[in-house]
Amino acid sequence: MPRKYIIVAAICILLVVLLQLVSSPIKKLDQNLQDAMYRARGAVEADTNVVILYFDNDDITSLGGGTLKRNYYALVIDVLTKSNVAAIGIDPFFGEPSIEYPEQDNLLSATTAVSGKVVLSSYFRKVTEGNDSASGGPGPDVAGYARMEHPALRGTQLQLPFLELAQAAAGVGCTNITKGSVARLPLLIGAGDRSIPVLSLEVLRIAAGADRTDVKIGRSVVTLPAKGRMLKIPVNDDGTTTLNFPGPLSSFRRYRCIEVLRSYQLRQLGVAAPVDLASLENKIVLVSIIGEGRSEFFETPFDAQLPSVAIHATFLDNALNGRFLSNLSPFVEDLFLPVALALMAIVLVHRFGYARGGSLVAGLGISYLAVAYLLFSTTNLVLPFAGPLMLLLYAWLAPLLYDYFLVEKDVKRLESEKEGAEGRLRESELKLQLLEKELLDQKAPQGTARGMELIEEIKRYKEEIKTLSSQVSDMVQFDAAPSRTDSAVFEGIVYDSGGKMQEVVDLVRKIAASDANILILGESGTGKELIAKAIHNLSNRKGKVFVAVNCGALTETLLESELFGHEKGSFTGAVKDKVGRFEYANGGTIFLDEVAETSEAFQVKLLRVVQSGEFERVGSTIARKTDARIVAATNKSLREMVSEKRFREDLYYRLNVFSVELPPLRERKGDIPFLAEHFVKGEEGSLSLSSTVMDAFLQYRWAGNVRELQSAVMRAGIMARSDSRTLIQLRDIPEEIAAAAKGEVDIEDQILEILRNKKFSRSSISETADELGGLNRGTVAEYFRGICFNHFFESSWSHEKAVELIARSDDAEVRDRVQKKLREYLANVVEGIPSGRDFEAAQKSLRPKYKNLPQRYHTILDEVIRAYLQGRWR
Structure with a gap:
């Protein structure tokens, strides 16, 4: 059990002692509750003697x-x-x-x-x-x-x-x-x-x-x-x-x-x-x-x-x-009972979390009152009320308060670290600005030794700024942009309602009600079994059994026995008759995962049951029949296997009445924030993800798909909790995923390059989001806004130079589009702010302008606002 629950339990025992010292209000509350018990019981006839x-x-x-x-x-x-x-x-x-x-x-x-x-x-x-x-x-x-x-x-x-x-x-x-x-x-x-x-x-x-x-x-x-x-x-x-x-x-x-x-x-x-x-x-x-x-x-x-x-x-x-009221012994009433109830509440909160655990604790309190009333009305035994119920409430609230104060402590530490990193970042950016200005003013021509030295220094500072920006972002909790489409949950599947999975869900809803066989295609870890269960739950068979079999995990002999069953004595070890999965799934749904791993000989036997519903147990000649709906799945291309004669064509067509293809996670990156947040909520404690971690998740390729993402979040949660932190940071996730946020793969460069290829057209933002694996359109737009601020800063507040760096095109139409977007972003930032105003006051009033902007650009936006107030650009 985590340390916080041990602390809470110890304080519970201490509270029991303290409650005895302030017994007057406790007794008063007990008396009020006892009076309520009397009224609930009602009057009874007194002895006529x-x-x-x-x-x-x-x-x-x-x-x-x-x-x-x-x-x-x-x-x-x-x-x-x-x-x-x-x-x-x-x-x-x-x-x-x-x-x-x-x-x-x-x-x-x-x-x-x-x-x-x-x-x-x-x-x-x-x-x-x-x-x-x-x-x-x-x-x-x-x-x-x-x-x-x-x-x-x-x-x-x-x-x-x-x-x-x-x-x-x-x-x-x-x-x-x-x-x-x-x-x-x-x-x-x-x-x-x-x-x-x-x-x-x-x-x-x-x-x-x-x-x-x-x-x-x-x-x-x-x-x-x-x-x-x-x-x-x-x-x-x-x-x-x-x-x-x-x-x-x-x-x-x-x-x-x-x-x-x-x-x-x-x-x-x-x-x-x-x-x-x-x-x-x-x-x-x-x-x-x-x-x-x-x-x-x-x-x-x-x-x-x-x-x-x-x-x-x-x-x-x-x-x-013989109906005097009686009480428990002082030890049981004042110590054992309150502590026992409090410990039960702690276990419930620890096991089921604050929300569901809180409901169960409330149920425990109501049950305690019901038992107290039953004992009072039938045996005249009076249980204490106030002390146990107060401790019950404390045992539920205490872990929540503990986490709250832990988060507060963590936030203060992160704020301190963030201020230090932001200070170093600002110094590096100002130094970079001076170096670039010196180079652009041609005080040191690029061909000279000083010019080459300046270029190397500029490169070094840019790398340092990138590293510091990542560190600052790693200290800030990821905050979903309001412009993001809503998340949706379908039979336990979490996805972006505006992404590719919505098409899959719509298709499943259409075909689930029929009894047709369905083939689910998708890489490992994409959620094929969850889709199969969703098909079953939406069908007319939802009240019957759902049976899942991994065909690739068993040898052919064992698989045949598992699916079709066997007769006693049919082979060594067959000591009794066994019902097969097809027979057991009669009236329900059977899910055949990794069906492509079966041999051609077994496919013949499988074809018969798929085609007619008939099969024979191993060692039997009696034909049996099943009415099981078949949902098959594979992570391989069955069409290619059919053309290569490695999978029977007739079986393929029998299974593939409808096919559902699940896109890999890298092609639906819009789902990643929703999935990651869903998995974080499932972890113990009030955990959250840093912006840098989310950037890494968005840039990583996810060969293991959703399963790999879930494992990464679980690992990160354990690492963060072991350091008594509530913010999952880059150091908590696996190195190969963290590498995506350390500059090895930079989403900023990817976004800018795709936008350039699309000539910054009206639809380029949406098309870029799709090309980046279903990334949210709002996320791409916010990154481009930050890119514009960054190049404007690097160009010493020159609109023309910034447009040139962003567009990298001689096409006047392309440059005009970039120019229009840059001016729109800048005007939106300083709208209603007169020049000469104090920066701190202006920054507070402009807080909403920072909200959806990636953390790496927050310091750049500070400099943009500061330069405007100083009159360095208009």
Whole structure:
């Protein structure tokens, strides 16, 4: 795996650690996503064994207003006790005895004592995290649970019901609920040598008929026996349990206390009552006040204002049904899972690239959310969201950012190198200008020793300028000219839509739908098999098999067995029957590559199957028939082989119903930029080609055609990446190809020579492009523009001398054409630029004039503009 992915993976692990340090926003985001999971799941019916009885504000007003008298609570307890409920939890707090109505306190205490099922509420004024053994105890009058071995929560200043009432109760539980995280209910709060349970846990114990000593408190779970089964309550590291909300308040079974009391009175009179008190038998009942200003409310995924009593009801529902939410271990949740997902994302991006890999990473994230929802809704397991998804996003973006900064670094280095090379180039060009001016001014006649010396110096400087121009061009990314025709893709074949391959594609589209045999002609590496596959995919047989056989890679005996199959025992090694390729391709297409390599004897056998579709397996006399379309290919001239009696004429005509001839790459140079860019995109990393490399590609002969070009790009990509570069330069490509850009073959000389031969006619640009192997017309035009600037510079800004050097003709008409083109190019460059303007400012405004011009002429264009601003030419 490349170094960048190792770096990204290491940073992923570091980010996991950093995310733990900024856990607050992560937890907030997790909570928001968890709420979305709740809403997606929807509300479920709460356990009907849990019942909420309540007084609302209207009830209290009808009963006299102000503080609700305690005798009403005594009445509710009495009715519930007589209804044989399992346990009664009283949510309101009775901290001080009533001075005004002591008889009501006595009644409430007596009723509570008689019931033996009442759990009263208490609360700590302060709850903190940590094992502080110095915390004060709850007092001798309250029986708590055994002290937790490692209590996560400690309480101070426990507020208890008044003494007489507390002593009458079956139990006391605290009602402390964390406002910021209502889903995590404090289960046991340490106080001195005991642990005070939450109100709902104590109510559950009473309902289960368990003794306090039966409650087993472990590090991660609290268990208590309940009528033949063991209830398990998970405990988080912070001493809380995570509630699983079934829904809003309406999902719970609930009645107004007034209705219950009235129903009891009506039942005593033998009248039908609104509440069936018999249905409360063996139920767990929580009694509370639900009213604005009289009770505490909490926000949950289903309810913006859920009363505190419903929080305790949720705990009871979860305990009875074993549906508390659970989490993975901290190691898995905080480290293993995020890192595993990030590494998977890194592998996907490394394997499939940024675009497709990004889609797969997005799919991985969506799949993770789907699995998280499935686990939540079916097993109550909660997976972390924010951390893993953030790392997943980072793992996709990080390699892209890494490449971006690498490219930035590479660009800065190249800019520095380019500035140095351009400086040396400018110095050499100015020196050349002075030398040529001295020679043209005849200060040193050509016949003298000084004249000969100047000529040699001029030659040397021209070679140096050519080398420096190539170096500068090798530091600039190749930029496709907008005037170039568009690229096209046909069944995996990339080509210039205005070039020779377009004719091939048009022909294939016409003939593919028929069942006629087709002969594909072309040199090795031109893409004959790709064309054969395109024919198959465009035919009516596209849903059937495509079988390719290289006839030149097998001996005649093996080829016969491969194509026609053989019977068991027909020759040594034939241990079982074998289906041949013709038989296997029945209904589809068979591609016979290098068909010219077959012997005359084999051609006879091949003729039969081509002609009638009949063949016999090796070692068999049973004729078999196949309906396979035959597409043959060769890199040789079958017509010549037929005339030389080396290939059967009748077989040739059977195969050659239609022929498709693929031009070699050297004859369709317009395809080269598109193909090269396509192959570069297929390489790993953000690679690009330099202008010099593209020049070399355009000038090289490509004996191996497209296959050789692909190999050259692959090699160059490996070499560039090994130097941590993103720009493929001349040093990265094979020497024989690089030689084309080092002056051994100069495209400038080729273009100028062909234009001269065509006398610079109106169609000469297009004709030159065709003669150079399908080179793009726009490319030829830009080279000629640069040639004109170069000769104008070399002629010391003399139009006449420049025209003479370019045209090299005494024909006045030819010279006029060149003169017109030169003036057109010069006028276009300086249009709207007044003389005397600062060169730097002018150069910035003229940037578009450089865009499509080959890099080798950029410095020359600088001098043309500078000379114009200095008034040296008009």
